[in-house]
Amino acid sequence: MGKRKAALSGQLADLDLKLLRVFKAVVESGGFSSAEVELNLANSTISNYISDLEKRLDMRLCNRGRGGFSLTDHGHVVYEATQDLLSAVDQFRNRVNISHERILGHLHLGFAEHMLSAYHSCVIEALRLYTEKAPDVRVRIISMASDDVVPAVQEGRVQLGITVMLRQVPELDVMRLFDEEMSLYCAENHPLYAMNDKDISVEKLQTYKFVESPRLMPGREIDPITASWNKHASAHHQEVRAALILTGHYLGFLPKHLVHNWGWQHKMRPLLEGRFNYINSFSAISKPYPKNDLVISTFMDCLKEAVISSQQ
Numbered sequence: 253m254g255k256r257k258a259a260l261s262g263q264l265a266d267l268d269l270k271l272l273r274v275f276k277a278v279v280e281s282g283g284f285s286s287a288e289v290e291l292n293l294a295n296s297t298i299s300n301y302i303s304d305l306e307k308r309l310d311m312r313l314c315n316r317g318r319g320g321f322s323l324t325d326h327g328h329v330v331y332e333a334t335q336d337l338l339s340a341v342d343q344f345r346n347r348v349n350i351s352h353e354r355i356l357g358h359l360h361l362g363f364a365e366h367m368l369s370a371y372h373s374c375v376i377e378a379l380r381l382y383t384e385k386a387p388d389v390r391v392r393i394i395s396m397a398s399d400d401v402v403p404a405v406q407e408g409r410v411q412l413g414i415t416v417m418l419r420q421v422p423e424l425d426v427m428r429l430f431d432e433e434m435s436l437y438c439a440e441n442h443p444l445y446a447m448n449d450k451d452i453s454v455e456k457l458q459t460y461k462f463v464e465s466p467r468l469m470p471g472r473e474i475d476p477i478t479a480s481w482n483k484h485a486s487a488h489h490q491e492v493r494a495a496l497i498l499t500g501h502y503l504g505f506l507p508k509h510l511v512h513n514w515g516w517q518h519k520m521r522p523l524l525e526g527r528f529n530y531i532n533s534f535s536a537i538s539k540p541y542p543k544n545d546l547v548i549s550t551f552m553d554c555l556k557e558a559v560i561s562s563q564q
Contacts (some may be wrong), residue, residue, distance in 0.1 A: 284323035441500030
């Protein structure tokens with residue numbers, strides 16, 4: 253019996269690296285469908301890429317179908333090897349960047365949704381500075397629910413995230429950026445809209461339905477009384493939450509700047525601001541990175557510069 257030929261008998265090409273990056277994203281997203289947003293590719297295209305990689309390596313990497321997505325034994329080996337390979341490629345690129353004083357590579361960012369509309373947001377200024385200092389870096393930005401940003405950074409799906417940190421995560425570096433004010437809103441067709449705040453008691457609020465948001469989840473409440481509110485619906489994405497509030501059947505929290513930017517300040521109003529308003533503090537988060545990683549360190553420097561500028 254002859255020897256089985258090596259799956260990779262030749263050199264790795266750029267196409268191989270692209271296929272491996274797609275494979276890594278699929279694994280870390282938990283399947284083809286979940287990776288569509290991450291990769292900005294159609295499910296069928298992702299499937300073709302994975303099939304091409306399996307043919308290239310001459311092995312089946314994953315199971316997909318009605319039973320869901322899972323890695324084969326070969327798939328686990330290739331995934332771990334892919335992490336090592338792409339890490340080595342990044343280290344090589346960093347050394348080349350330093351030697352040439354030119355920044356090359358990819359910067360993957362994960363932003364909490366609607367964050368950029370915040371007043372005095374320093375992020376746009378940081379992106380402007382970064383584009384001038386690192387014009388050759390390919391920047392990819394993903395918008396996601398605030399709670400999804402931390403795991404995206406931890407799992408390596410993005411290099412840096414900007415979100416509201418509701419708890420400390422010791423393994424992440426954190427840099428505070430800016431704040432936004434949240435208010436409890438009701439729509440113009442809600443029974444409380446026409447009432448004066450002094451006539452709205454805390455007990456009266458408990459008779460109405462609320463939309464659950466991250467700060468109304470158990471253990472995250474901004475006020476002990478909110479634990480007893482009737483959270484009849486759940487919508488952690490702000491646009492969907494606003495849609496439920498606008499029906500007139502629900503009360504819920506939204507950023508004040510968002511209501512203003514959407515032009516809805518005449519369609520809904522805040523309630524009991526002195527009691528229930530609270531502040532969200534946005535921070536930039538990342539895993540600890542080598543100081544010679546110019547792709548990330550340069551963006552962090554731009555953020556720091558933009559923060560200082562916004563405070564002057």
